[in-house]
Amino acid sequence: MSLKNTARIPLRLAAFLGIPLGLLAACANVPRASSPQGLHAFDPQEVLSDSQVEINYTLGHNVPRRMLIEAKDREILASTFVDHRKLAEERIESPRYPEFLQKASDFIAKMTRVPASEGPGCRTPFTITVRVKASIQKLQGCRMSEDGGLSRLVKEGEFLLYSKK
Amino acid sequence: MRLLLRIACFTLLAFFATTLNSLDPGILTPENARVPGIVRAPAADSGACRNIHKAVCQKKGVTRDPTGTVRPDIEGEIQALRAYEEIIRAHPDWTSEQVDEELVRAIYTPKARARLQSAFEWVRKNLEKQIQRQPDGVFTQAHKQALRRRIQRTVLELPPPMSVYADEPELFTKNDVFYERLQDGRLRLRVGGAYILSAKSWFNFIFTLAHELAHAIDPCELRSEGLAIPAYDRLSECFLANGLIASREYRTECGSHDQLSETFADWIAARVAADALRAFATEFEVPALKAAITNSVRDLCEQDDPQSELDTQFHPAPEIRIDRIFGRNPQIRTLLGCAPPTGGPEYCNFTPALPERASRLER
16 A cells, blocks of 8 residues: 555544644643742642642751641641651641642752752751652752741641641 | 848848749859859769769759759650640631741740840850960961851841741741851851750750850861861861761761761860859759759750650760760869779860970970
């Protein structure tokens, strides 16, 4: 069979298939809805269904700290630990939790663009992980090389935990 | 008769001063806590002298000296978080910033700030004197000037308003006290709110603030500023030789897994604390003196939790910090009534360069 023959597609069929195919292709290339920073925005329903924000960090002392907020089937559990000991744990009903997770995600995206600075060993390391279903973002960094964003995130998490809303 | 009345009045005043000390921890500075006229030389306690870490850390829970108490770190943090929760409950419509502002007012009271400021000023002046006292063979005039300048430039930042810690708002409920050098060259100390709730002992303030202020002149800070002081190199060698810095294959000096900065800060803090204890506590009763010494470093102990897992990447283990850096300081041992430790290396000190040392020996 010649190329010419196989390449012959009736115009009507082409029109019939081409327009929706073209639309599909166009839709696939449209950028996802973005948050103000131009970063990826999560669907709040997906966040409430299965997600997690975990922050591990050290301040001036050599004591590990951890904050964990998990959502499963719209139930949200927040807890904080110092030196592996649980300080607080609360169920929260927070319409603000998806917003908090988004901020954590934006923080990771922003920090990932900042080149790591050379210098002595970091005394205040942190790791932040954001998971929404199977999608995971993770960042390891040093508090001294960022402008307080992590601290504000931790504070906001504490406010969510204790205000429970 | 008048003389007898005066003696009686004086004795009663002294009695009430001592009673007030025990009833109202946290208010007093060492001047208020001193009971004039009573001087006791402590008897040596061979058990404690052999293992000062054990002597300091064996008692669990709250420890008390005439100037205040020290509680386990976790209790201070729990208390701070409870205060935070209460404010949120009392004002459910407040924003996070409004809650923080109220929390800061509750914790960083004028009295607490004044005590911290006075302790910080005492530490600053003492550290400057210690530098000035060193002979020219240890620090030249230029070295002394550079070191003093760094100490003077270091500011103790305390809220309110809460905006003072706007870039670290979580600190209001944390126990940490730390030194920071900012990218614009500013040097500062910050104090977590939970520390103010867990530590009320003036002697703990002295050791803690001296440790942090010492970081302004620690070997790694000076190196990052391009300052090289030979006496520091000799001191660092001594720390390594004496096992006060963990010798690790993967250690890089002033880099990862290096304890030099923290060991230096502890070593300086021990000297400053020793001066404070000598200045203020030698007129305490013996148990009070020992309590003051204990409370200086009480929060360096392992916390009362089997799950606790201290990271010794940058800080030496508590036993080394308390027993070998603090506990072997000759002044501390004298205050405790302990003889110098038998065997083992000499306690590290700033030393002049070798030729001058040799000539001093010859004389």
